[in-house]
Amino acid sequence: MGDLNAFVTHPSTLLHNLNLENEIGTSNKPPKLLKMEDYPSWAGKFETHVQAENYDTRIVVEEEYTTPKNENGTSYRLSENPEADKAIFLREKKMLNLFQQAIKAENFQLLHHNGSCYSIWQSLLNKDKGNPNMIKSKMALLKKEIYIFTMGKGESFSQLIAIYCHLVNEMKRLGFDKQEFEYIDKLADALPDEWETFIMI
Known part of the structure; x- marks a missing residue:
């Protein structure tokens, strides 16, 4: 009761x-x-x-x-x-x-x-x-998302990292893997210009 x-x-x-x-x-x-x-x-x-x-x-x-x-x-x-x-x-x-x-x-x-x-x-x-066509479609979409990935206006660093980790995990899951330095470069490129000094350090 x-x-x-x-x-x-x-x-x-x-x-x-x-x-x-x-x-x-x-x-x-x-x-x-x-x-x-x-x-x-x-x-x-x-x-x-x-x-x-x-x-x-x-x-x-x-x-x-x-x-x-x-x-x-x-x-x-x-x-x-x-x-x-x-x-x-x-x-x-x-x-x-x-x-x-x-x-x-x-x-x-x-x-x-x-x-x-x-x-x-x-x-x-x-x-x-999914089937081969679906994998191909997912891969194409994922490559596009990675290409345009950048820190949006008003977006926090933790939000950026969450999106980045999701994209990286999806890439690995679909077998589209990159070398470690490529992941680092992509994340660095996504950060605002004023962060350049910190990135260099």
Whole structure:
């Protein structure tokens, strides 16, 4: 009854807390991927959650899990598995459970995978990047944004850095990487002329 009264008297607070819980997760629940376009920001939060709460499960998205087989080529029963194989099996199931909690059902259905956590993760990566034409289009737009990137009138330094970091991360995500000095030069070029002395120092 108390929760109902709280919702009636403070619905915006409860809604805010629910949105925050969906975005960053809790110790019991991973952050939720509600829309595929949110993948870039969600992926980092999801990985942080896994590393903090279920560190060993991270391994199963790095290489494909295959069911152990005996010398006849048939799958072992779980009770027959060596302890090391049982541990890998449990990690696979834990990560699968996290994916099912984190990814909205209709988004999960859009992923092309074979059921393994590795293939689910790869499908998420591919879904985020899009098809070759979409990647080409994103790359062209990103190059244009980088080219015209500069500090806007009334824009703070922290705002500039936030935009810059976003652009750099997008470049790296799409495989359009530059050398370190090129990143530095681009940031320096974006700063106002009166900062030139500080840049030289």
